């Protein structure tokens with residue numbers, strides 16, 4: 001393409017090569033074809049589709065290739081886009097307890113990589129909802145640089161029948177067995193098991209499948225790290241899945257010191273307000289901290305977010321307390337339960 005001058009000067013082949021790690025030959029062909037169709041599309045006039053296309057002026061640009069990479073993803077390799085979606089806010093320093101779990105998980109990555117005696121290592125991250133378990137697991141997956149990292153989550157299997165879900169989970173493990181080093185993240189295991197507290201109910205088929213897969217050793221020469229996340233530890237204990245994981249870590253809510261670190265990094269409060277805001281956010285999961293900051297950053301009249309995130313303005317502490325009050329009130333006032341007395345009727 002370069003020799004025939006179909007490539008725009010901004011196409012950086014080195015960068016494309018780096019971004020197409022784990023693509024097979026057929027998938028690379030797909031990327032090129034898709035990039036060409038993006039370039040061709042630019043030449044078409046939607047007002048007059050019969051207008052001839054000037055073939056000589058078609059140039060495939062770097063943007064076309066980047067769009068094509070979004071369309072054609074490799075069957076193998078780390079699904080980096082899926083993993084990055086689990087940490088849309090990036091990864092902030094959330095204090096020593098979070099850092100400790102990350103370091104321990106990275107040690108497990110190292111163990112899987114070098115130790116001949118541990119072809120299968122399983123680790124469970126448990127903790128309250130929104131405490132950052134998925135983001136942590138995704139970060140370990142990205143930082144491991146393993147050739148195969150996949151996340152199995154209920155959201156990617158929504159509406160599917162139990163047996164189809166099982167087949168998909170088995171497929172992810174079978175694919176992992178083909179790669180020398182793999183990580184599988186089983187996100188929100190209770191959701192994968194269709195757990196409902198009322199009843200309680202769950203899918204026995206998926207539970208049995210996971211139990212077998214969590215104990216099955218990969219073929220010779222292949223190594224696998226399974227990272228599970230859950231906020232329903234007692235349920236997992238009762239179905240025996242908890243025991244199938246060799247190392248459990250508890251991902252905690254943030255304490256005042258941890259929140260202070262996050263607020264300092266966000267730089268949205270005036271220096272003298274940080275301590276008070278951190279104190280008010282004590283014992284909250286990171287997800288709720290972010291949500292509150294986002295709410296407060298809109299300002300009383302709305303539209304203040306840009307100025308606040310660019311550092312031109314700071315969040316007013318009084319408005320922040322108002323937002324906090326709203327959220328705390330919602331949590332503390334449960335939906336009223338209306339009792340219907342049938343006997344009286």
Ligand SMILES: Nc1ncnc2c1ncn2[C@@H]1O[C@H](COP(=O)(O)OP(=O)(O)OP(=O)(O)O)[C@@H](O)[C@H]1O
Pocket residue numbers: 086087088089090091092093094127128129130131132133134135136188229230231286287290
């Ligand atoms: N260290 C971090 N820095 C910045 N944002 C974070 C961090 N950890 C988590 N988050 C953000 O907090 C939110 C909740 O995180 P996450 O989904 O990982 O929690 P969770 O414990 O898995 O929750 P659930 O149990 O409900 O699935 C996400 O939007 C994520 O991007």
